[in-house]
Amino acid sequence: MGSVSARNAAARRELAYAVLLCLAGAGLALWAVTRTWVVDAAGPSALDETGSGARLLPWMPALALVGLAGGGAVLATGGWLRRAIGALLTLLGLALAGGGGYGLVADLGDQVSRHWPALTLVGGLLAATGGVLTAARGNRWPAMSARYERRSRQPAEPAGPIRGAGTVDAWEALDRGEDPTVR
Secondary structure: OOHHHHHHHHHHHHHHHHHHHHHHHHHHHHHHHOEEEEEEOOOOOOOOOOHHHHHHOHHHHHHHHHHHHHHHHHHOOOOHHHHOOOOOOOHHHHHHHHHHHHHHHOOOOOOEEHHHHHHHHHHHHHHHHHHHHHHHHHHHOOOOOOOHHOOOOOOOOOOOOOOOHHHHHHHHHHHHOOOOOOO
């Protein structure tokens, strides 16, 4: 019995690590891509915008947001669907890392701030690592509990007006589709 609980604890830990990697990586990439990557050498003016990563690569914030949603989807799914989400998160993380790498090596002119593209690259790699972990081992992890499932609609007792004065009876009548105020 001890080895089963140890395996369950290890599976839950892996799930937590994968979700945290995906969320932290996508969050870091989203934050870094919205910072100023390129500053105009003449100085900022009221009419001239500086070049944020989102302005230079407009698809990057959308990918980072999908990565954040994918981290939540890893928790809500199970089996082959979780593994497919892991594969998608891997590709998404690699695309974020590629955008950050592009910001590091591209000739963007003027004064380029290299630390924001580097953080975007790191965030993409973190999200990709969480995706690889999910794709490789996600089917072994526990899924959401059945306690979040809706109970069956079959009444446990015959339908009719509520006889008891308890609040629980009124809520159960509402669950059955009855009006608890009709007596």
